Amino acid sequence: MLFAVWALIIGTLLIMMTLSGSMLKRLPVSTAMFYLAVGYGLGPGGLNLLTPDPIAHAGVLERLTECALLISLFASGLKLGVPLTDKHWWLPLRLAFVSMAITVGLLSLVGIWALHLAPGVAILLAAILAPTDPVLASEVQVEEAGDRDRVRFGLTGEGGLNDGTAYAFISLGLSLLGLHEAGEFGWRWIVLDVLWGFGGGLLIGGCLGMLVGKLVLFLRTEYQEAVGLDEFLSLGLIALAYGCAMLCYCSGFLAVFAAGLALQRTESRTSSKPASLVPVAAVGLPDKETREAIATSPDHAGAYLMQAVRNFNSQLENIVELTVVLLIGAILTYVGLSKITFWFPALLFLVIRPLSVWLGLRGMKIAADQQWLMSWFGIRGVGSLYYLLYAINHGLALQPAQLLIALTLATVVASIVFHGISMSPLMKLYGSSKARRGK
Known part of the structure; x- marks a missing residue:
């Protein structure tokens, strides 16, 4: 019976989002806000169908958020x-x-002086x-691969x-x-966690993304093999980059980001046609021969591959957002509200974030509205x-x-x-301002 109830809830939720998705885009709300409310209703504060205790279920929740x-x-x-x-x-x-290092420093000081935390807990x-x-910021991220808008590119890369x-x-x-x-003297942290963690992760992910991309395109254009199952390619490269990086004691997150970046760059080096010039419907054409002809064409192979992978990842991101934000809504019941939970986020968003962005971007020629939006x-x-x-x-001890x-x-x-609430109207205002400037 419980499975039937869950099937009813998830089915209703997915269909509602399909029907109302375009309407929500016109309103000053995000899909994440809707998922948050539904998650709270499904949690202990409502129907009690979803009970993700962040202490008791920390292991499972960690793996879920890691995959997302x-x-x-x-x-x-x-x-x-x-x-x-x-x-x-x-x-x-x-x-x-x-800017991130400055944010960590400022927040640590707040934790030590205002919250009276031990230095380790504060850091x-x-x-x-x-x-x-990167999960909840789709509306402020780049819309096309060649987008050089400073706000969108900066926030996506960050x-x-x-x-x-x-x-x-x-x-x-x-x-x-x-x-x-x-x-001793922090040598392992500096060498392994910082230098090798950053450099090794980017190097491993970049090499794997480039090699896999070139191999697939070579097989497609030269031998008309390895056609289809682009979804497997996407998931396989994520797992391969992450696994290799973690086994080599470097950042799996940076490796996966670099793998996506390198795979995308493979398209521009091997295809004479950008993805935007390949018909959007081509990836889903019912005619198998037509799909294979485009996928194996030297002029279109790279663009076709990237369009297929991006389309799959876009849908996967939507599912990830729904799942994780539902959990966040349900977890809210386990959080006790106090004065700290109100002033601390305000301090981060209104003071520390703007200050860290301003300091981090000192010397760069950036329009005031662009810096304000990034802040x-x-x-x-x-x-x-x-x-x-x-x-x-x-x-980590229970109390902290x-x-x-x-x-x-x-x-x-x-x-x-x-x-x-602010994402859609502010980005529209920014678009209008940018059009007036002609940039």
Whole structure:
């Protein structure tokens, strides 16, 4: 009977979203806000059908959010078609490394001075809440692979990079609590968690994405083999990049992001036609011979491959968003509200995020409205939830764990609500302003 009830709920929810999806895009709300309300209704505060206790079920929830994050990071890499030599890359790099480090530092100070936390717990809290989210930020991310808009490109690249860079600070916080080995004078943390974690992850993911992409296109264009099952290619590359990186003790998140980025770059190097010139319906044409002819054409093979992979990842991202935000809504019942859960997210979004972006981008020529939008849309979501669960599973004590759960969930929910309400109207205003400037 319980399975039948779940089938009824999920079926109704999916059909409702299909029917109302275009309407929601015209309203100042996001799909995540709707999922959040439904998740709360399904949780202990409502029907009690979904009971994801963040302490008791931390292991399962960690794996679920980890998979969601990997899918979204790979999709972020696929969206960024700007060559790595382009100066536009300085923007997401500075946001993901400089601004994020400043955010961690400022949040740590707040944790120590205002919340009276031990340094290890304060750094852990800061590292959990520092990364922006690639899952819930689809409306402010790039729309086409060649999009060079500074706001969209900067936020997309930042979301793809900083979930990987956050691990260095997570491991530092755990080390100060005696839950992670940092080595004498911190040598292991610097060499393994920071230098090799960043560099090795990007190198492994980039090489695998390039090699797999070239191999598939070579087999298709030269021998008319390896045609179809592009969904398997996408999932297989995510798993391969992540597994190889983790076995080599470097960042699996950065590896997956780099794999998506490298696979996307393979298209531009091997195909004379960009994906936008391949008919959208081509990927789903009922005529098998026509599909195979396009997929194996030297002029269209790369574009066809990327269009198929992007379409699949886009649908997968929607399912991931639904699943994770439903869980966040259900987990809310386990969070006790207090004054801290109200002023802490406001401090992060209105003071610390804008200040860290301003400091991180000093010296760059960026329009005021672009910097303001990047400051505001520091969306927090699945990445923060994953690292929270990661810390709990690595032995974080119950008392600090409960505080971190409350602050993390309060921040994520505030982000879903306030960023969700403002996302559509602000991006429309930005589009109009950009059109008037002619840029």
